[in-house]
Each structure stands twice: as C-alpha cells, then as structure tokens.
Amino acid sequence: MPIPFVEPFRIKMVEPIRRTTREERERILARAGLNLFKIPAEDVLIDLLTDSGTGAMSDRQWSALLRGDESYAGARSFYALQEAVRDVLGFPYFVPTHQGRGAESVLFAALVRPGQAVPNNRHFDTTQANVLALGGHPVDLVVPEAGDPAADLPFKGDMDLAALEAFIGRVGPERIPVGLTTITNNSAAGQPVSLANIRATAEVYHRHGIPFFIDACRFAENAWFIKQREPGCAAKSVREIVAEVFACADGCILSAKKDAIVNIGGLVAMRSEALYQRVSQQLILHEGFITYGGLAGRDLEAIAEGLREGIDEEYLRYRVAHTRHLGQALVAAGVPIYEPTGGHAVYIDAGRLLPHIPPAQFPGVALAAMLYLEGGVRTVEIGSLMFAHDDPAGGETHHPPLELVRLAIPRRVYTRSHLDYVAEVAGQVARHVEALRGVRITQAPALLRHFLADFEWV
Numbered sequence: 397m398p399i400p401f402v403e404p405f406r407i408k409m410v411e412p413i414r415r416t417t418r419e420e421r422e423r424i425l426a427r428a429g430l431n432l433f434k435i436p437a438e439d440v441l442i443d444l445l446t447d448s449g450t451g452a453m454s455d456r457q458w459s460a461l462l463r464g465d466e467s468y469a470g471a472r473s474f475y476a477l478q479e480a481v482r483d484v485l486g487f488p489y490f491v492p493t494h495q496g497r498g499a500e501s502v503l504f505a506a507l508v509r510p511g512q513a514v515p516n517n518r519h520f521d522t523t524q525a526n527v528l529a530l531g532g533h534p535v536d537l538v539v540p541e542a543g544d545p546a547a548d549l550p551f552k553g554d555m556d557l558a559a560l561e562a563f564i565g566r567v568g569p570e571r572i573p574v575g576l577t578t579i580t581n582n583s584a585a586g587q588p589v590s591l592a593n594i595r596a597t598a599e600v601y602h603r604h605g606i607p608f609f610i611d612a613c614r615f616a617e618n619a620w621f622i623k624q625r626e627p628g629c630a631a632k633s634v635r636e637i638v639a640e641v642f643a644c645a646d647g648c649i650l651s652a653k654k655d656a657i658v659n660i661g662g663l664v665a666m667r668s669e670a671l672y673q674r675v676s677q678q679l680i681l682h683e684g685f686i687t688y689g690g691l692a693g694r695d696l697e698a699i700a701e702g703l704r705e706g707i708d709e710e711y712l713r714y715r716v717a718h719t720r721h722l723g724q725a726l727v728a729a730g731v732p733i734y735e736p737t738g739g740h741a742v743y744i745d746a747g748r749l750l751p752h753i754p755p756a757q758f759p760g761v762a763l764a765a766m767l768y769l770e771g772g773v774r775t776v777e778i779g780s781l782m783f784a785h786d787d788p789a790g791g792e793t794h795h796p797p798l799e800l801v802r803l804a805i806p807r808r809v810y811t812r813s814h815l816d817y818v819a820e821v822a823g824q825v826a827r828h829v830e831a832l833r834g835v836r837i838t839q840a841p842a843l844l845r846h847f848l849a850d851f852e853w854v
C-alpha cells in the first residue's frame with residue numbers, strides 16, 4: 397500500500413476560525429450582493445478564495461522579519477533578496493514591487509504602447525487588465541486541450557506553438573513588444589507548462605526578436621510537475637529545473653504571494669541592464685525606490701527566505717498531493733472537477749454540474765454562493781463573470797470555454813480534514829442542484845468587474 401503523504405511541518409501557532417449558522421450566512425450573503433469578495437473574512441469558515449498572500453510563513457520567515465533593514469536606500473534586506481533572486485531565479489537585475497500586479501504594471505509601462513499585442517498562454521485577470529490599460533491587446537494562445545476538463549494530459553497549460561507562430565506572422569513582430577508564458581497557468585485551471593514547451597516558446601519569440609518574460613508566480617509548483625511528468629526530468633532536482641526554465645527567458649514577473657509563501661510582495665527580474673533602467677523609472681514613479689519597491693525591508697527578508705523554502709522538494713511533494721486529495725474527495729462526493737488537478741487549486745466544473753444555468757446567468761457565481769451558504773466555504777468563480785466580454789462590433793457576448801469555480805488552497809494553512817469538510821459541503825450542494833437558479837448582475841464596474849459587482853438570484 398502506498399504510504400499516505402503527511403504535512404512536512406508541525407503547527408506552532410493557531411488562529412481560531414468561526415462557524416456561522418445558515419441564517420447568518422443568508423443575511424451576510426445578501427448584504428454582500430452575493431459577491432464573496434465583499435464578505436468579511438471572519439464570517440468564512442474555510443477560505444479558498446485564493447492561494448495568494450494567504451500562506452502560513454515558517455518560523456524562519458518570521459525570524460527573518462526581525463532582520464528587516466528599513467533604510468530608504470540600499471537596505472541590507474534588498475541585498476539579501478538580490479542574492480536569493482540570483483541564486484534561485486538566476487537573473488542579474490531585479491526590482492521589488494508591492495505584489496504581482498505592480499510588477500506587471502511597471503514592466504508593461506516600460507514596454508507596451510497603444511495598439512501593440514502581448515501574447516501569453518493565458519493571461520491572468522490583472523495581467524490582461526494591465527495590458528488593456530496601456531491600450532495594448534492581450535492575446536491568449538493556450539493549447540486547445542486546456543478547454544477539455546476531462547482530458548488526462550500532463551501539460552494542459554502549454555502554449556499552442558503553431559498558433560503563436562501564426563499570430564506573430566499575422567500581426568508582425570514589430571507590434572509585439574514582449575511575449576509571455578504563465579507558469580502554472582492559473583486561468584487555465586492551474587495546469588503546468590512543460591520545459592520543452594517553455595524552451596520552444598522562447599525559441600519562437602527570440603527568432604522574431606521579441607523579449608520573452610515568464611509570469612512566474614507558481615514557478616516551483618510548475619517545476620515539481622515537470623520533474624514528475626516530463627520525460628527525462630525525473631532525475632533533475634527542482635532547483636535545477638527552475639534554473640533551466642528561467643535560463644530560457646529574458647526575465648520574469650512574479651507575485652511572491654504564491655510560491656515564495658509571503659503575505660505581500662512581488663518583483664520583476666531581468667537580464668537586460670537597459671530594460672532595468674527603464675523599469676526603475678516606472679518603479680520610482682509608481683511603487684517606490686529601487687531597493688524597496690513599495691515593500692518594507694522585513695518583507696524583502698521574508699521573500700528571500702520564501703524563495704528557497706518554496707523549492708523544497710518535501711514541501712512540494714506534500715503541496716501537490718494535498719491538492720490532489722481535495723480533487724479526489726470532490727470526485728468521490730459526486731462533484732465534477734477539471735482534471736488532472738493543478739498545483740494550487742481544484743476547479744469545479746460548474747458548467748457540467750449546472751447545465752440548466754446558461755453562461756449569461758453565471759453558473760460559477762451561483763455555485764460559489766451555494767458553497768458559502770451550505771458550509772461557510774469561500775471560493776471564486778473563474779468563468780463568464782471574470783472573462784466574458786462584449787463584441788466590440790456590437791455582436792454577441794463572447795463567453796470563455798469553461799465555467800469553473802476555483803478552490804484555491806492557501807499554503808501550509810489547512811489540514812486534510814479541513815479539505816474533507818469542503819468536499820462534504822460540495823457533495824451536499826451537488827445533490828440538490830436542480831433547484832439552483834442563476835444570478836444576474838445589478839451593478840458592476842467596467843474593469844475587473846468580478847471584484848466589485850453585485851448580483852441577485854434570477
């Protein structure tokens with residue numbers, strides 16, 4: 397019998413979580429306009445809204461905070477992080493930013509001009525919005541298998557290389573100031589990208605003279621999948637794979653709130669000194685001086701430590717098995733999920749569970765609301781609310797291929813029994829879906845509407 401995984405840590409400090417009654421949750425949800433982003437965290441029992449910034453720091457990270465040097469310029473903590481960036485990611489230049497979207501904003505402001513295009517396997521919502529805000533066109537070119545929630549394939553996050561080549565040919569490389577790939581592919585169900593595909597993507601971009609950046613929030617989980625699944629990679633260490641991945645790229649944008657396991661922070665790392673100078677100008681304008689970038693010195697110390705802890709193989713083995721456990725428990729409870737499970741989250745296939753609710757009535761939003769009502773579990777819709785957009789020519793609304801609800805797992809926070817509880821709650825909801833209605837928007841902003849929209853039941 398295989399030995400079950402165990403958490404490779406013990407718990408030194410606990411934070412109580414609060415049960416609410418169904419009547420309380422009904423009132424709370426109505427007050428929040430059915431939008432789980434608007435619910436006080438105290439009213440949530442198990443919070444799977446995001447894995448971003450919600451991880452538990454280690455004793456080493458907490459002690460590193462005390463070493464924080466809060467000098468405005470040239471802080472010791474900046475050099476500690478610089479060493480970790482060079483050691484783990486392998487880039488000579490970097491700037492810290494307050495989080496991932498700060499990194500996107502300063503990099504794109506230095507590169508992207510109105511009318512230009514930025515290809516990616518699939519943009520995350522803030523990455524897409526940052527390109528749009530500069531008048532650019534974000535373009536998603538993930539492999540078609542990503543749209544099939546049942547295909548049991550190892551690297552469904554890969555870039556569609558033929559589509560990328562065709563796109564560059566059509567648009568012209570001079571209109572593409574930077575090309576991206578996102579590892580793992582959060583908006584495509586957290587699926588990993590193979591080393592072979594990253595290498596081939598780099599080759600296509602570079603052959604056309606286009607700088608290649610990696611959106612690298614979950615670089616360590618992606619490397620673990622490469623080690624487990626890619627032929628010829630099993631004998632390599634995760635550290636070696638990480639080095640090989642970044643060796644393909646001209647730089648990366650990174651939200652440290654994921655695989656660097658901190659509560660706040662991000663960075664842009666790069667090889668080009670000239671680009672570093674341009675990014676620094678943007679950084680000083682929008683984030684802070686080049687040696688702190690909108691963070692406290694102590695945050696820089698915690699990221700430096702977290703970058704190394706994030707690539708620990710015992711930790712990654714547990715991390716991916718923990719996520720898979722939730723996926724298996726959901727399937728056993730009769731809940732359809734996107735397969736295989738990714739590294740940081742399990743995605744419920746709301747479109748399949750709720751075929752009677754059309755995409756225009758947001759089945760994922762309805763399901764997320766029910767998971768909260770049933771058991772105080774907070775999740776997030778990744779479907780038409782987040783990604784549908786109107787045809788600029790006035791035609792029909794374009795809906796994304798899948799209506800998903802993401803259950804993102806904070807790092808080192810919840811135990812296996814917390815996850816079993818979540819699966820039971822979802823199973824209860826799944827047994828009574830026929831009566832579930834869709835929702836309609838009562839108000840929403842134009843950009844990133846999912847954060848602030850209000851809804852009512854149809």
Ligand SMILES: Cc1ncc(COP(=O)(O)O)c(C=O)c1O
Nearest residue numbers: 448495496497520522582613651
């Ligand atoms: C792939 C990806 N890119 C960028 C970001 C943005 O990072 P942040 O939330 O730190 O701004 C996220 C956050 O979830 C992400 O998943």
